[in-house]
Amino acid sequence: MARVMRLGRVELKVLDLEKSVDYYTKIIGLEETGRFGDSVYLKAWDEYDHHSLILTKSNSAGIAHFAFKVETLDDLAYYEKKIEQFGCTTSRISNGTRLAEGEAVHFILPTGHHGELYHEMEFLGTAVGTLNPHPWPLGKQGIAPHRLDHCLLTGDDLKSVTRFFIEALNFRQSERITSVDGEELLGTFLFTSNKAHDLAFVKGPDAKLHHAAFFVDSLHEVFKAADILSMYEVPFDVTPTRHGITRGETIYFFDPSGNRNEAFANGYITYADFPTITWTEDKIGQGIFYHRRELSESFMKALT
């Protein structure tokens, strides 16, 4: 059976819908593609599907659900069975529940997060098209990332959630953070594509979001994103630096509801046969912030 393809969409809870739409369109530079009930749907310019981000009005911040796209309806049924066999309950989300989406398979992770698998989603196409395309569209706004890249979530039982993604969804683990004696798992970085991570977890309270990341081309684009965020006075968590883990170049900042966002560039390409890289807790400072080499209180504790 084919691998699960990619992280296709994330639904974030936001406090002030219009202010959030303004931020995600003008500053992040996503395109609004639809509205339905209390939700607004958005996509990045280089994405084909109808949306990769859903903003839903709520009285708290955080992640409502994340969803991975599979290649065929047979894959959807196959992985639905695998999830059940693993011991997680699944249910079907009927088409028409959200805008432009077909049926989805819903499950709850051992860390309490709501996940879905889906195959069907309305196709809009990228801003440059598929016939003799230009490398990027004119008239981009804000940071204008290529796509949604990954999410980092927090939870308690990282061993079970890792086993879930590997055994039920055929993911691999690119990197992990352990206690010095190797006994305790403090961080787990999981992929199904060839990216250094599609979804990751660090030890913390269940069902919380650490960040949702958008992909930009280069360190230069990360730096330019930082300039744009300063122009709009968006609060930073971390100014441009490099991760030891994934080797990505990065900047962290907060959306109007306090959900942490990341503009992430590069990071290595990985394959299913690559061994897992291990970081021990005593080197975690440089694993996460390669230059500063120590963690910060806000990065560790500010969650939504």
Added chain:
Amino acid sequence: MYKVKLHARGQLFDYSCLSTVTPLKAARDQFIPIPTGCRRGGCGMCKVKVLQGEFTQDFIRSHEALSDAELENGYALACCMVPKSDLNIMTVEDYSKQEEKVEI
């Protein structure tokens, strides 16, 4: 200009704060180590117990970070409130440690 007494990290900090500035921003501008997260009322890291004083709390905030009941009981988010008088505030971390001591 109001005076703020902040109990944080087991210490007492005295500083001044304009009526248009949040106690969080004023503390950081004076290098006072107030716990700081998203500064958007979303994460609740800067939650304080207001021991004394008047303030205005932003209406839009995460109710997981600060519920209506907590607001009524004198809790506030230092990132999205402004003082309306001198304030005496304590981080929730210090406040819960103090409560534990009282119980013992």
